[in-house]
Amino acid sequence: MEAYAAQFNNNFQTFLNTRAQELVPGGLAALVMFSVPDGIPLVNNAAGSFYNTFGSCLVELTKMGILSKEKMYNPTPKELEGIIQRNGNFTIERMEKMTNPKQQVLCSASDLAVAMRAVYEGLVKEHFGDEFVDKIFNHFATKAEENISIIGQRVQDSMMDLFIPLKRI
Template identity: 40%
Template sequence: MAALETSTFSEAFSMKGGDGPDGYAKNSTFQRGVVDATKELLSKAIAENLDIEILSSSKTFTIADLGCSVGPNTFYSVQNILEAVEYKCQTQGLNAEMPEFQVVFNDNTPNDFNTLFKSLPQDRRYYAVGVPGSFYGRLFPNASVQVVHSSYANHWLSRVPKEVADRNSPAWNKGRIHYSNSTDAVLKAYEAQYAEDMECFLNVRAQEIVYGGLMVLIIIGRPDGTPHSLSQANMTFQILGSCLVDLVRKGIVDEKKVDSFNLPMYCMSPGEVEAAVGRNGCFSMERIENLPAFAPPDNVSKAKLLATHMRAAMEGVVKQHFGEEILDEVFDLYLKKIEEQSSIFDAGKLISFLVVLKRKA
């Protein structure tokens, strides 16, 4: 048996688990809004692009959700896919040949799989499987998955570019935690890490997805041609970095700890994704389009919503580097700054876009 192909360098980051008020399960309404916005587009993509031979050639239909976190959004996503596949079977007269469905939930090893599986829908029409591990490495056997889905996960890099934490490198990112307000050398290091990761991601998925199968990605990014410094997502990370610098000034955090801390995230554009798919050559680009912007209810503070979502997503990586003691202070300060700098909601450029890829024969 051949050795499994896995990434030997990936760092493991995960959303805050549990079902408490600060956890990802309770603070992912933005992501849920995007899932809802893609439902019809997803159904159309499966109806138009999923090969009929795939439906009739196997008794088991496998859906994999990469970066599933702890729910509940992953359950909505896979249910939308399952219903779309069932509808395609019905319209093609394959009711008698309806496959059994298996859903594979994947995330990094530290993910709170206990909370995820405790909250599985009781009325689900699929067999549930958990596969821990980085999606930058092999996760599944050759040609074993019909549909791969991943939402709001690909902006996480496999690791921080090593140059930005090296004091002797021109790309040393002293005093900052991200690339968007830094030097060209730091930006190039992040761009190179993104290109390497995306190449790896596409290569391993090409081995796992059956010919004619689909990969659906929902990506948070920036419009083509938008400078990284004007990406709304990147602007929010800059504010988080300024909070840590403030704690250094107060003597709460060691300056060297901030100098050695960088976020493993990259805000990509649709054009960058198209270029990566073209270089890989194993997938055809069936659809790429921007999704409607999510608008929170009028009675919800945008600043508070952003702050709670940021903590649910980033607490783990901050805690891993700085320890637990500063968490409340840094995220309380973050909320205060977001409220004071609310102009970023209008000044920053932010898009979510849908990418549908088909595995070439």
């Protein structure tokens, strides 16, 4: 997990440096980012449920001789704050959790599969190729259906989108 946190840190620093080059001092950049709550282990939150289910799909497809497993990483608000402060190009004007009424309603497995595909199709395509995209996400839909009660509850309990307006120093 530390390797993924370090990679996220490097990637996010690059993102911040690039945005800093685009903005004049005093200019604002507004970020909306998915995050996981501080202090809740990945295994106990929605992202962990998604990735465990998605990962089990990849492992099963690997056992079939089709694929190998890939991992994802999501930061906590404290991690984001630390990265932005270390970057030195921006001040955080505020950081607040956005309310999303859809997160208060249990979604269907097919909704989850569509959402995962919308977010990760490009990554899956890049790593595994076009010919595996449908297989992976169809398999995920089946696995999500099997685990919908666990995933749905964790979506309500632990997913959050952060609104972070940054000011260029």
